[in-house]
Amino acid sequence: MTLAELAVTMMILGIVLTIIFGVLFSVQRSWGREQDRSTNNDQARLAVEELDREIRSGNLLYDPQSTDITQNPTGDASGMQLVIYTQTNATTRNPGNRCVQWKVTTATDATKPDSLQRRDWSSTDPVNTVGGWRIIAEDVVNNDAAKNGLGTTLPAFTLDHTQSSFGDRIIKIDILVNHNPSSGKTVEILDSVTGRNTEFGYPNTVCNVVPPG
Numbered sequence: 360m361t362l363a364e365l366a367v368t369m370m371i372l373g374i375v376l377t378i379i380f381g382v383l384f385s386v387q388r389s390w391g392r393e394q395d396r397s398t399n400n401d402q403a404r405l406a407v408e409e410l411d412r413e414i415r416s417g418n419l420l421y422d423p424q425s426t427d428i429t430q431n432p433t434g435d436a437s438g439m440q441l442v443i444y445t446q447t448n449a450t451t452r453n454p455g456n457r458c459v460q461w462k463v464t465t466a467t468d469a470t471k472p473d474s475l476q477r478r479d480w481s482s483t484d485p486v487n488t489v490g491g492w493r494i495i496a497e498d499v500v501n502n503d504a505a506k507n508g509l510g511t512t513l514p515a516f517t518l519d520h521t522q523s524s525f526g527d528r529i530i531k532i533d534i535l536v537n538h539n540p541s542s543g544k545t546v547e548i549l550d551s552v553t554g555r556n557t558e559f560g561y562p563n564t565v566c567n568v569v570p571p572g
Contacts, residue, residue, distance in 0.1 A: 388542075395539045399498065399546035403536040406475045406496035407548050412447060413459055414530050417554035419444035419565055422527070423516035432567045438514025439463040439502050441530070443554070444482065444566050458482050458566035461495070463515045465502045473506065475499040475515075475534070482565045489570040498538045500545065507535045508545045519551070528554040 414420070421442045422430040433440045440462045447457075457479040466473045475496045480489035500507040501515045519529035530552050537545040 392542045395542045396546070398538045399536045399543070402496040402498050402538070403534050403546050403548045406499060406534045406536070407532060407550050409475075409477065409495045410441075410461065410530075410532055411550060411552050413445050414443060414552040414554055416447040417443040417445040417528075417530075418456065419563060420518060420528060420530055420554050421566065422518040423530075424514060424518065428567055429563060432569045433460070433462075437502075437512070438516050439512075441516040442566050442569065443530075446555075456482070458485065458569075460569065461516075462492075463499050463502045472497050473500050473503050480570055482568075485568045485570045489572070492572075496534075496536070498536050499534060500537045501533070501535045506537050506540045506545075508537070508540065509535075530554070 421432060423433075423441045424436050424438045425431040426434055426436045428434060431440075432442055440460065442458060442460045445457060445459050447459075458481070459477065459479040461475060461477050464471075464474050464476060474494045476492045477495050478490050478492050499515070501513045504511050507513065513533060513535060515533055515535075517531040517533070518527055519531055520527060522529055532548075532550040532552060534548045534550075535545050536548075537543075
């Protein structure tokens with residue numbers, strides 16, 4: 360084999376290897392995007408399922424975009440926190456009716472990702488019965504403008520005042536999830552959940568005391 364023939368062979372081999380590695384890289388990148396999209400969908404579904412179940416059994420829904428403590432005991436009008444008085448699983452909880460709080464957090468470091476978190480407590484003794492924050496879903500980016508693709512924050516919770524016949528018992532949920540902003544678009548799930556028509560007889564201050572933390 361002459362030097363010229365060897366050079367041509369090496370050039371052809373280089374072209375073939377470049378094509379093969381290009382295809383492999385493209386397949387790997389597509390697979391990674393699908394994995395991220397699947398993760399986004401799973402986390403968004405977890406968040407909405409948890410919220411839907413609790414809110415449907417809610418006796419009292421506080422306005423997450425009000426600074427009035429009688430409407431929003433967190434005092435945070437951003438729509439990133441929600442407090443309700445609910446009787447979900449009332450037969451197994453003691454006491455059965457509980458105050459439940461959710462919040463959308465922003466990542467502070469790699470070990471604490473953007474997330475939707477939840478805790479609950481007894482309305483009669485909030486400080487001594489409050490549980491720790493529990494992560495319901497990770498990569499919830501409503502409060503992270505750098506990751507959600509909107510360039511701004513988006514309220515996760517809104518109390519619908521437009522349907523007067525429902526008596527302020529409809530919570531609109533808008534959840535944004537993005538596990539890896541560099542590999543795909545943000546997944547958004549919208550839901551509208553109606554609480555129980557049993558708020559009458561319950562004081563509208565039943566969960567006004569929110570434990571610290």
